[in-house]
Structure formats: C-alpha cells, structure tokens
Amino acid sequence: MAGTRRTRVKRKLLWRWRPNPLRRRSDRVEGWIVLATWIVALAGGLLAGEAAGAAMEDDLATRRAAVHAVSAVLTKDADATPAVTEDGIGGTVHAKVCWTAPDGSAHTGLTRTEPGRAKGSSVTVWIDRQGDLVRAPLTADQAGLQSALTGVLVAVGTGAVAFGCGRLARLRLDRRRMRDWEAEWARVAPSGGRT
Structure with a gap:
C-alpha cells in the first residue's frame, strides 16, 4: 500500500512532463510556469533574503562605526x-x-x-x-536580530511575489484554454450539443 501511494505522488508531480497523446501545448507551458515559480520563489527568496540581511548588517555596522x-x-x-x-x-x-x-x-x-x-x-x-x-547605536546582538528579521521578511516577500506572479500566469493560461475549448466546442457542436 505504501508503494502505491508513493507512485501516485510521483505521478501527480510529474504528469505534465510524461508523454501523453492528450497533453496539450498549454499543459507543457503550465508545467514550466509551475517549475519556474517554485525555483524563483525558493532560490530567489533565499538569495534576496540573504542579500537584504547582509546589506542591513553592513548598514548597521557603518552606523555603529560613525558614532x-x-x-x-x-x-x-x-x-x-x-x-x-x-x-x-x-x-x-x-x-x-x-x-x-x-x-x-x-x-x-x-x-x-x-x-x-x-x-x-x-x-x-x-x-x-x-x-x-x-x-x-544598536548592539551587535540587536543588529544581528534586525538583520535576520529583515532577511526573513524579504525572503518571504520575494516568495509571495513569485507565487502571485505564477498564479496570475496560470489564471491567464486557464482563460486562454477556456476560450480555445469554447471555440472548439462551437466548431464541433454548433447547435450547442442539442440534436
């Protein structure tokens, strides 16, 4: 039973890249959007948070040195x-x-x-x-805490912006798929499905 569950999870995560005759181009695009969103959210968030924390630490150290x-x-x-x-x-x-x-x-x-x-x-x-x-000036411990909190806030904010942009892109893709589906349905069943 545990092996079956693990296989289902793998299938759910990788379904967009598996060969499938029913897979549309928009499904592949959505897969790349999801992948890019996760990469930017995680890696970009970590890098932005680290950079913001280091910049805050440098700024506070400069302030301490100036007084x-x-x-x-x-x-x-x-x-x-x-x-x-x-x-x-x-x-x-x-x-x-x-x-x-x-x-x-x-x-x-x-x-x-x-x-x-x-x-x-x-x-x-x-x-x-x-x-x-x-x-x-702030003590070294206070400056470290403020820098860490700034880094966390920037990392979370960057991740949230990335997820928001990814969600917006997927919503636009869904609207496009619905328009395509309606056009195809009108072509195949012009009477609206009534006989």
Whole structure:
C-alpha cells in the first residue's frame, strides 16, 4: 500500500512532463510556469533574503562605526519623576547636558537620563563625527536580530511575489484554454450539443 501511494505522488508531480497523446501545448507551458515559480520563489527568496540581511548588517555596522560615546555633564538637575508614557511605563527623563566635541568645541543638548540626577553628574552620550547628539547605536546582538528579521521578511516577500506572479500566469493560461475549448466546442457542436 505504501508503494502505491508513493507512485501516485510521483505521478501527480510529474504528469505534465510524461508523454501523453492528450497533453496539450498549454499543459507543457503550465508545467514550466509551475517549475519556474517554485525555483524563483525558493532560490530567489533565499538569495534576496540573504542579500537584504547582509546589506542591513553592513548598514548597521557603518552606523555603529560613525558614532562614539563621550562623557557629558548635566547642566541642571534632572526631574525627579519620569513622565508617564502611553503604555504607563516611564523610566527616563530629558535633561540638559554639556559635552566636548572631537574638535574641542563645547556643545549642549538634551539627552535621556535616570530621574533625580544632580547638576554636575556625569552621563554617557553618543555623538557623531560633527559632535552632534545621536541615539545610541544598536548592539551587535540587536543588529544581528534586525538583520535576520529583515532577511526573513524579504525572503518571504520575494516568495509571495513569485507565487502571485505564477498564479496570475496560470489564471491567464486557464482563460486562454477556456476560450480555445469554447471555440472548439462551437466548431464541433454548433447547435450547442442539442440534436
């Protein structure tokens, strides 16, 4: 019984390429469409996902290399209680800080810090090459996760587009087959099958 089932599965998968006097040209075309769809969906999806993940990883590494941490000093006391956010969690407050840029110029700005810190306290801020405040870069683990998720999303999207295009091509082929069948039926049975 198991051998019979395996043979049936093989027959179902390969029926479009078996020699058959009833096989039409559109059946062969459909077989190639299905094969191309699967190849593009799987191989194309994997390649596109890998490329997108690698590009995201490179971009995040470039961003990490373009910023660096410096020590800054609070110019006034930070608020004692954090503002409540929409989700009810508030862990940091904005505070004004002063830091020295790589070119030696003094800069001031707002950064997030723990509540209740006193004026003159030292905090770590992230700056770019011009000395402007920027967000802290993602850690290597966070960047790896984001790159992996981007790769998976692009791979799935590429596969979905390939399957959609293959399905659209098969629908057009089915419409063409129906038109051909109607024309043949009209030629063979002009009375619509009534005698």
